[in-house]
Amino acid sequence: xxxxxxxxxxxxxxxxxxxxxxxxxxxxxxxxxxxxxxxxxxxxxxxxxxxxxxxxxxxxxxxxxxxxxxxxxxxxxxxxxxxxxxxxxxxxxxxxxxxxxxxxxxxxxxxxxxxxxxxxxxxxxxxxxxxxxxxxxxxxxxxxxxxxxxxxxxxxxxxxxxxxxxxxxxxxxxxxxxxxxxxxxxxxxxxxxxxxxxxxxxxxxxxxxxxxxxxxxxxxxxxxxxxxxxxxxxxxxxxxxxxxxxxxxxxxxxxxxxxxxxxxxxxxxxxxxxxxxxxxxxxxxxxxxxxxxxxxxxxxxxxxxxxxxxxxxxxxxxxxxxxxxxxxxxxxxxxxxxxxxxxxxxxxxxxxxxxxxxxxxxxxxxxxxxxxxxxxxxxxxxxxxxxxxxxxxxxxxxxxxxxxxxxxxxxxxxxxxxxxxxxxxxxxxxxxxxxxxxxxxxxxxxxxxxxxxxxxxxxxxxxxxxxxxxxxxxxxxxxxxxxxxxx
Numbered sequence: 001x002x003x004x005x006x007x008x009x010x011x012x013x014x015x016x017x018x019x020x021x022x023x024x025x026x027x028x029x030x031x032x033x034x035x036x037x038x039x040x041x042x043x044x045x046x047x048x049x050x051x052x053x054x055x056x057x058x059x060x061x062x063x064x065x066x067x068x069x070x071x072x073x074x075x076x077x078x079x080x081x082x083x084x085x086x087x088x089x090x091x092x093x094x095x096x097x098x099x100x101x102x103x104x105x106x107x108x109x110x111x112x113x114x115x116x117x118x119x120x121x122x123x124x125x126x127x128x129x130x131x132x133x134x135x136x137x138x139x140x141x142x143x144x145x146x147x148x149x150x151x152x153x154x155x156x157x158x159x160x161x162x163x164x165x166x167x168x169x170x171x172x173x174x175x176x177x178x179x180x181x182x183x184x185x186x187x188x189x190x191x192x193x194x195x196x197x198x199x200x201x202x203x204x205x206x207x208x209x210x211x212x213x214x215x216x217x218x219x220x221x222x223x224x225x226x227x228x229x230x231x232x233x234x235x236x237x238x239x240x241x242x243x244x245x246x247x248x249x250x251x252x253x254x255x256x257x258x259x260x261x262x263x264x265x266x267x268x269x270x271x272x273x274x275x276x277x278x279x280x281x282x283x284x285x286x287x288x289x290x291x292x293x294x295x296x297x298x299x300x301x302x303x304x305x306x307x308x309x310x311x312x313x314x315x316x317x318x319x320x321x322x323x324x325x326x327x328x329x330x331x332x333x334x335x336x337x338x339x340x341x342x343x344x345x346x347x348x349x350x351x352x353x354x355x356x357x358x359x360x361x362x363x364x365x366x367x368x369x370x371x372x373x374x375x376x377x378x379x380x381x382x383x384x385x386x387x388x389x390x391x392x393x394x395x396x397x398x399x400x401x402x403x404x405x406x407x408x409x410x411x412x413x414x415x416x417x418x419x420x421x422x423x424x425x426x427x428x429x430x431x432x433x434x435x436x437x438x439x440x441x442x443x444x445x446x447x448x449x450x451x452x453x454x455x456x457x458x459x460x461x462x463x464x465x466x467x468x469x470x471x472x473x474x475x476x477x478x479x480x481x482x483x484x485x486x487x
Contacts, residue, residue, distance in 0.1 A: 004294030025201025114181030
């Protein structure tokens with residue numbers, strides 16, 4: 001697959017830039033880390049070459065100098081908020097994040113429960129973590145936050161919060177998702193450090209929007225599409241433009257909150273070290289784009305992918321019509337059509353020809369392979385076999401899995417397991433192929449080509465089963481589908 005992002009350069013210059021920001025403040029830097037520290041598949045899709053764990057690997061280069069605080073809102077604990085991409089609750093994800101960090105040798109200083117107002121679920125969660133030997137701190141709900149600066153920067157505001165003592169110069173504040181209170185954790189600790197005579201600073205790490213790309217660059221528009229549910233809007237940073245005469249890009253929430261942050265900084269330190277929201281950021285990703293056209297194409301694909309994803313979520317009752325309309329508008333602004341994604345057209349053509357649900361995939365060499373559902377195989381299972389045969393140079397007429405092998409599996413599914421879907425799904429096909437590969441060299445050749453599917457674009461004319469969706473995701477196939485449940 002074509003690469004448009006220099007990941008090695010990113011790891012080098014990003015860590016160096018953070019070190020420079022630490023030295024700017026002296027004793028300590030609280031770094032608010034937006035987005036995902038690992039499993040950042042959005043970034044890897046719109047910046048081909050960016051590795052999903054790049055940000056975590058970058059922090060590991062700073063491991064001797066950093067500690068981590070994980071923020072979680074008591075309100076999210078109370079309502080069992082779920083991460084849509086992983087299907088787990090925020091409180092469970094805190095433990096997953098902590099395990100991921102510690103397994104890589106990074107120090108997690110504490111979990112900070114924000115927006116605390118006596119919620120029983122948060123109290124029980126704290127007790128549970130402390131039984132596991134995890135340090136926990138409360139950050140209390142402040143009335144009229146963030147506008148009541150006099151109350152916020154007082155003993156009854158930030159001064160009431162529990163202080164987490166850290167020893168290293170860089171404190172990274174992360175969370176399971178947006179709205180967890182990361183910024184408030186940073187600002188509260190700036191206040192508490194100042195009360196203790198420690199000179200501490202604040203900076204923000206957000207990969208998107210990329211501040212030194214044009215406002216309507218596809219990479220930045222793809223970010224708007226990805227955050228349609230949050231209604232984030234990319235904007236020219238007016239504070240940066242006024243201070244320096246330079247055009248940079250930020251998003252509405254940071255621009256709207258900046259006057260408040262300015263007042264909080266002035267209340268704590270007497271002055272604000274930053275003249276704009278852009279000044280607060282440390283993201284260097286824009287300097288590591290090695291092929292702009294590749295990133296533009298990948299981002300346009302992502303906008304269309306987000307459109308289909310939102311349509312499917314809307315069909316399931318998990319998205320609003322306004323989210324769909326926002327991405328439609330973004331597509332119009334970028335002059336994009338769903339037909340700009342070749343797999344979409346190919347899948348629909350196959351569906352019309354066979355009068356059955358169909359799937360298409362674009363292979364690394366640009367060739368498009370299609371398939372449709374049959375009595376033996378689901379369309380997605382058949383697609384994997386067809387794609388692997390194409391990659392392995394196996395004649396299409398050769399049946400990797402003979403019918404006499406499929407039929408006993410179908411009988412087991414229907415007669416013993418009482419399944420209403422006798423067709424083999426993607427996972428069942430791959431398991432069967434791996435068994436046959438012990439004796440059949442073609443099956444083994446096909447399996448050896450599985451890694452080549454990573455990053456390939458695919459489209460289905462109907463929503464696939466959860467099993468098939470998970471298999472495609474694990475293989476790295478970037479799947480979209482029509483918002484259709486029956487055919």
